[in-house]
Amino acid sequence: MKLSKTRLALIIGLAGMLLLVAVIVSPLLLMSMPSFLSDSASVDCDDSAQVEEASDSASSDIPAAYLELYKDYGKRIGVQWNILAAVGKRETDHGRSDLPGVKNGTNSAGAAGPMQFLISTWGGKARVPMSSKFTGYASDGDGDGVGDVYNPADAILGAARMLKRNGAPENVRQALFVYNRAWWYVDQVEEIARKYAKSGAVEVPPQASEECDEPLVEAAPSDVVAKILQFALAQRGKPYLWGGTGPDSFDCSGVIYAAYKAAGLTIPRTTFGQWPFGVKVLEGEEEPGDLVFFNAGPGTSANNPGHVGLVVSKGKMLEARCRLCGPIKVTSYQARDTRVGFTRPLQNPAVQEQLKKLQNRTL
Structure with a gap:
């Protein structure tokens, strides 16, 4: 349909007026926004664990799928993701180890999966229906209704919950000691965590201001x-x-x-x-x-x-x-x-x- 010159000019004029109104009103709206909206970026009001940036070492050493899980569940549960990742590295090299108990069965201590949970603390068996009365630390990270100790998503979520329950992120050394009762193990995990953190430190998230x-x-x-x-x-x-x-x-x-x-x-x-x-x-x-x-x-x-x-x-x-x-x-x-x-x-x-x-x- 062809527009007449008069109608076209009218449409262009109206569009120009709307644009002018938007230019004038937008700053006024921003100026009238409540201060808690405009200032929220300047103050950290979240007491949950802060997300530490991954170092080049972490990005090259940790499989991409595992790195995403460590970060996701670390943030969701409130523990340092690099501590989670360091446990995964120390236990099974992020699931790449071929030692007994990593991909099936258990090792000599009765531990299984990429995060090496004792079957007794996981829930009594390797695959635990989440409807069970006792589930221990068995967790359903992939949403299939079952806590599978060999499934990375389930195991990493379970490990995050266990660390949180036992003191992380503030008392992370205590939490790691409960995970594997040896102080040399705690030292090794913290050293790996430092290498995985871009800052080179195991950060304890501060309380909100x-x-x-x-x-x-x-x-x-x-x-x-x-x-x-x-x-x-x-x-x-x-x-x-x-x-x-x-x-x-x-x-x-x-x-x-x-x-x-x-x-x-x-x-x-x-x-x-x-x-x-x-x-x-x-x-x-x-x-x-x-x-x-x-x-x-x-x-x-x-x-x-x-x-x-x-x-x-x-x-x-x-x-x-x-x-x-x-x-x-x-x-x-x-x-x-x-x-x-x-x-x-x-x-x-x-x-x-x-x-x-x-x-x-x-x-």
């Missing part, structure tokens, strides 16, 4: 939640102590109990009491101040979780995890495959009554 606390508190859905977060975040860096309720150390439920108490509210002291106390919240609808629970610890299950964290922002929680897991810190709850659900203690009728009394005092 206190500059990150203020935006989290300011973004709280209410003044009460702001007080809960303010207290909880101030406990970062303190050690875990089973049964601890402060002020110097806490366990997982203890720091949450104390945070609510600081806001003038009383909730159950233990994880087992906190789980049925709050109103259940659908995943994706959780808010700061809510609790996130995990099927972790002896005698626990999906209906009786043994670990709890405090939601501080979408995807992030404050937790006191275990004695060997390092100090109280902000971590990702989305990376945990043992997550069983969320609750909102503030909607419990008893807490609602407490809130009314607090409001009446301020009137």
Whole structure:
């Protein structure tokens, strides 16, 4: 269809006006963006393990598929990928070794697979259905429903979980000692890890800056939640102590109990009491101040979780995890495959009554 000269001129004019509006409005939109969006690149507010760049030595020595798995699961679980890779190198040369137990069977110690797990700690057999009651460190890295000790994706994910459970990334030497109880082994793995890191060091990820606390508190859905977060975040860096309720150390439920108490509210002291106390919240609808629970610890299950964290922002929680897991810190709850659900203690009728009394005092 042919356009008349008049219509063509009109279209060109309108396009020019739209372009002019975009040029004017875009900077204004950017100027009016909230500061937490514009400043987020300048402050590292993530306490999870930082991604160390691979050295030329790592890139040339580690098979590409293995390197991707080390980096992916290191970041996902929160341990140094180069430590994971160094374990893989020391144990089986990243699965290339032809020694017994690497590709099938077990070695003389009963270990198997590219990361050399003892079958007893893996889950009792080489291939463990993830629906089993006991799975040990068996992990399903490739999503087929089975933890296969000979599958690199499964084995590397399992190794990352084991290192995290035993102290990495902060107490990485302790975690490596538990992996293979010999200090000469720990020294060898750390030396390999240094060669794999572009910086030449085994980095311990720093805690997020206190500059990150203020935006989290300011973004709280209410003044009460702001007080809960303010207290909880101030406990970062303190050690875990089973049964601890402060002020110097806490366990997982203890720091949450104390945070609510600081806001003038009383909730159950233990994880087992906190789980049925709050109103259940659908995943994706959780808010700061809510609790996130995990099927972790002896005698626990999906209906009786043994670990709890405090939601501080979408995807992030404050937790006191275990004695060997390092100090109280902000971590990702989305990376945990043992997550069983969320609750909102503030909607419990008893807490609602407490809130009314607090409001009446301020009137």
